[in-house]
Amino acid sequence: MKKIYFDVEKCLGCRSCELACAISHSAAKELEKMISQKDKSLPRIKINFSKDKNYPMSCRHCKDPKCVSACMAAAISKDEKTGQILYDEKKCVGCWMCVMVCPYGAIRPNKKVKIPVRCDLCTDIGEPQCVKGCPVKAIVWVEETELERVK
Amino acid sequence: MSDVTKRSVDPATQEVLKHIEGQSIKTTWDRYEEMQPQCGFGQLGICCTNCYLGPCRIDPFGEGAQQGVCGADADTIVARNLLRHIAAGGAAHSDHGRTTAHALNLVGKGEIHDYHIQDEEKLIAIAKIYGIKTDGRKKEDIAADLGEKMQADFGSQQGPIKFISRAPKKRIEIWKKLNIIPRGIDREVVEAMHRVNIGVDNDYKSILLHGMKTALADGWGGSMIATEAQDIMLRTPEPIRGTVNLGVLKEDYVNIVVHGHEALLPEATARAAKDPEIIKLAKEAGAEGINLAGMCCTANEVLMRHGVPLAGNFLQQELAIATGAVEVLMVDIQCIMPGLVDVAKHFHTEIVTTSEKARFPGVTYVHFEEHDAEKIVKSIIKKAIENFKKRDKSRVFIPKEKKDLIAGISTETIAKILGGKYLNTFKPLNEAIINGRIRGIAGVVGCNNPKTTHDFGHLELVKELIKNDVVVLSTGCSAIACGKAGFLQPEAALEIAGKGLKEVCEAVGIPPVLHMGSCVDNSRILIAACEVLKEGGLGEDISDLPAAGAAPEWMSEKAITIGFYFVASGVFTVFGGPMQVLGSQNVTKFLTEDLEGITGGKFAYESDPIKTAKLMIDHINRKREALKLRPMMYV
Secondary structure, three states: OEEEEEOOOOOOOOOHHHHHHHHHOOOOOOHHHHOOOOOOOOOOOEEEEEOOEEEEEOOOOOOOOHHHHHOOOOOEEEOOOOOOEEEOOOOOOOOOHHHHHOOOOOOEEEOOOOEEEOOOOOOOOOOOHHHHHOOOOOEEEEEHHHHHHHO | OOOHHHHEOOHHHHHHHHHHOOOOOOOHHHHHHHOOOOOHHHHHOOEEOOOOOOOEEOOOOOOOOOEOOOOOEHHHHHHHHHHHHHHHHHHHHHHHHHHHHHHHHHHHHOOOOOOOOOOHHHHHHHHHHOOOOOOOOOHHHHHHHHHHHHHHHHHOOOOOOHHHHHOOHHHHHHHHHHOOOOOOHHHHHHHHHHHHOOOOOOOHHHHHHHHHHHHHHHHHHHHHHHHHHHHHHHOOOOOEEEEEOHHHOOOOOEEEEEEOOOOHHHHHHHHHOOOHHHHHHHHHOOOOOEEEEEEHHHHHHHHHHHOOOEEEOHHHHHHHHHOOOEEEEEEOOOOOOOOHHHHHHOOOOEEEEOOOOOOOOOOEEOOOOHHHHHHHHHHHHHHHHHHHOOOOHHHOOOOOOOEEEEEOOOHHHHHHHHHOOOOOOOHHHHHHHHOOOOOEEEEEOOOOOOOOOEOHHHHHHHHHHHHOOEEEEEOHHHHHHHHHOOOOOHHHHHHHOOHHHHHHHHHHOOOOEEEOOOOOOHHHHHHHHHHHHHHOOOOOOHHHOOEEEEEOOOOOHHHHHHHHHHHHOOOEEEEOOOOOOOOOHHHHHHHHHHHHHHOOOOEEEOOOHHHHHHHHHHHHHHHHHHOOOOOOOOO
16 A cells, blocks of 8 residues: 655655645635635644654554544544545544544544544545645655655 | 647747757746645745744644734735735836936936937926926926936825826825825835834734835836836837737847837837948848847837837747747846746857846846947847857747737827827717727736736637727737737727727727737826826716726736736726735735725736626626616627
8 A cells, every 4th residue: 555654854844735635625625715715624734843853744544553443433444455544524423532542643633523634645636635735745655665765 | 748738828839839848948837837836825925934033824724823923913924925015016117117217317418319308298298297397498408307306206205206196186085095195106115115024014904005005106106107208208109010929030130039128228229220230240140130029018118119029928038039049138127037048058049138137147247228228239239140140040940920910009199099180089988988889998917927828818808808898908918918819900809899899999990909018008007097087977086987907817026016006096906816815814805805995996816817807897887887877889
């Protein structure tokens, strides 16, 4: 399975990935239109800042996902074929357990609608938009085996 | 490989783009693609770099930081950034005006000999506005005084700047009430920069009001001074035939392209290029002669007064070099892409910059000054002749595409055409509007921008407007786009025009799309509006007129300033893409809604040209209703 990897040496913390992510998950799909809508979608990716470096973070789609076992509503599951963590918003009851158990802090609570948002790899578009949105190519979407090559 | 039809609708542009594909020549379209994604914070205007507490930016999703380190919120940051743009745009136009006023003063004093007073009628009329005695005085003395007084408008402390008095009374009252009558051109720009400094003006409404004051100092100040002083020295444009598009470059000639904005440089060049001695030199070098062509607004200036062919508009500047047939690209100020230098490296073309203000690393600088205009431009033309010998003929690729056009329609000429030989009047136009043959007046102006397909926005909008009986006043790169599409040939344009507009145009002999000049000449549109009002029957203020403005492919800060002086003068103005303001709902609302109740004008942002036309036509219709004009004659 292709995964999203971040190069913290390259990340400038411009948060363009956050905007690209929010646009991709909005109804309008366009920055200018999305921004005027009341219900702005939230980014699933977040830049964390620690000790002079920027750390972009979104769902790692873990091999052993803590969020899946913590979800009491069975809203989160793992696609065994692709390895992607799937999230069914309709089933979610908003208990925030996934937010608490995630070791990366990669699940973001949407306080307005009281359920979390998380990376879905932009499956509806075909490729994660944070990757396209990064102006310095600090975010890549590759197979683990290819990671050395793209470095 | 890129799809050239997405880049431009102009056939010549498409041809050259196809031709250079695979030649590692980068154009603005390539750089635009490389620049993707463009920063969302910048697009929304919520990034602030005005002080070193920052850079700061506001989280548009409402969860992260909502204030910069100083405490400025999105409203303040967006408004301050916009005011900076207005100040920069106004400064650019106005500095052009300053140069021209200075030259007028020197011509009057007899200190420069390469320019003369060519429009005495206008000299007298403008001198009167400035309160200068004209009776029994030599025109040179009047010009010297006028040049000096025009320059004084820049440094004036209390004002008001003189041309404000040309506005309708009602408009002046509105400005007075809002306290936005410019005191001095430089003063408003300086105060704009003061207000946006950290911790000064934090109220977005107050910031934007000063934005209007600064913009008015351009439209009714710097730009208008540029237009009028140029007309006095170089003569007021009259209808003239010309040709446009890259096809005006000639294979066997020494091709010189003048690009930029000021009118003095190309004027001298146009004269010098006809000098027999220069032509002889060109022939000795193996050329048939000298072929001078213009690019961007400089082109509009020499087209209007000398019929010099137009090579193209903003997005075509690099392509002119890419034809491999340009010996010298002579530039002065504004809209000159630094990217030209890299394109020129692929060819023999030499770029010569003539303005101290506009330098490029590695580019020849020849200082242009009015005192020695002819001698200086001759030295540059000689460079071009020398360079002709270095041209690689095998690489020359000049597209055939060019169109004939009519340009040079100043406000004064409209009155002359409409009124016939003995009477200057706008009456036939007013009557046509009142009786419903012409729906209204639109100003379609502004730049090109690779964000939209080159020329597409201008052409679709203009087509739709004239189809609906709206007469179009056009300037700048928009006018050039119209020319390339054949819209500036009366016959061709009349085929598209609505029945009522067609009848009027045929009867009085004006084309439905009027080429009114360069971008400083947007001031001509303001004056045309005043003349229409004076003629009577269409209200008392600019905001009463069935009129609207648009800049479909804008990109320059100057466009923002122009937009602001039109809106502050009461005109509904549609911009092709939004300004960097959407990060603040308050500022967006203020500009696109609230302003109408304050100045009578407002902005709209619309990228679809057909929808833009609809917005403008709806507005014009509302104004017609308010004036109780007759319904349109042919529906």
